[in-house]
Amino acid sequence: MVVENLARVEEKICAACERAGRKRExxxxxAVSKTKPVSMIEELLPGGTRDFGENKVQELCGKYEQLxxxxxxxxxxxxxxxxxxYVVDKVCLIHSVDSLRLAETISAEGLKKxxxxxxxxxxxxxxxxxxxxxxxxxxxxxxxxxxxxxSIAVKGLMTIAPYVENAEDNRVHFANLKKLCVDIKNKxxxxxxxxxxxxxxxxxxxxxxxxxxxxxxxxxxxxGKRDYTI
Ligand SMILES: *Cc1c(COP(=O)(O)O)cnc(C)c1O
Numbered sequence: 001m002v003v004e005n006l007a008r009v010e011e012k013i014c015a016a017c018e019r020a021g022r023k024r025e026x027x028x029x030x031a032v033s034k035t036k037p038v039s040m041i042e043e044l045l046p047g048g049t050r051d052f053g054e055n056k057v058q059e060l061c062g063k064y065e066q067l068x069x070x071x072x073x074x075x076x077x078x079x080x081x082x083x084x085x086y087v088v089d090k091v092c093l094i095h096s097v098d099s100l101r102l103a104e105t106i107s108a109e110g111l112k113k114x115x116x117x118x119x120x121x122x123x124x125x126x127x128x129x130x131x132x133x134x135x136x137x138x139x140x141x142x143x144x145x146x147x148x149x150x151s152i153a154v155k156g157l158m159t160i161a162p163y164v165e166n167a168e169d170n171r172v173h174f175a176n177l178k179k180l181c182v183d184i185k186n187k188x189x190x191x192x193x194x195x196x197x198x199x200x201x202x203x204x205x206x207x208x209x210x211x212x213x214x215x216x217x218x219x220x221x222x223x224g225k226r227d228y229t230i
């Protein structure tokens with residue numbers, strides 16, 4: 001089932017890239033495997049999928065131990081500072097940095113392990129009360145502070161767009177995040193590259209691609225609905 005689902009998602013990604021005049025290689029699909037068993041991830045490995053997303057540290061670490069080491073793990077969920085030490089050397093990218101204190105902890109743990117940890121800044125682009133992420137107008141200031149830390153590297157921006165019935169309603173938010181990313185990139189801040197734009201989920205990834213996403217995070221569309229009751 002997951003292989004067929006992935007093929008359907010892949011077709012839609014290609015169509016969206018075509019509409020936007022973009023190359024397929026410009027967009028990385030992250031298969032969001034949170035709450036799903038290792039066996040479902042394994043079904044996707046023969047086809048070449050290697051980017052997987054998890055939102056909980058414990059779950060990511062558990063799957064990391066059980067699966068091949070060439071998998072690129074993306075931490076996409078809110079990260080508590082006391083859990084940073086478990087993940088800095090297991091993930092290829094942390095998508096959810098939204099405070100200097102968290103960045104300082106990540107840098108300190110990165111320093112201990114001798115690595116510069118790649119991160120994205122999570123932006124609350126639609127200004128929703130319930131969401132993590134910095135306000136758009138605070139992003140540049142935060143990035144300038146993080147850029148001074150020794151063992152963390154800002155690579156771009158991430159957002160979780162509002163839950164909407166009609167994906168078109170999120171187009172403006174994706175366009176705004178893209179614009180913010182370009183604005184900050186143009187400041188040429190040392191130690192900062194703004195080449196990654198992580199936006200778009202099952203309900204709206206096609207619109208996100210049309211608006212410039214370089215990473216999309218798709219869970220339900222590949223693995224089916226999540227059951228949080230078990
Ligand atoms: C769960 C999750 C996703 C995937 O959501 P779907 O709607 O199932 O595609 C993407 N991004 C983040 C941050 C998530 O927590």
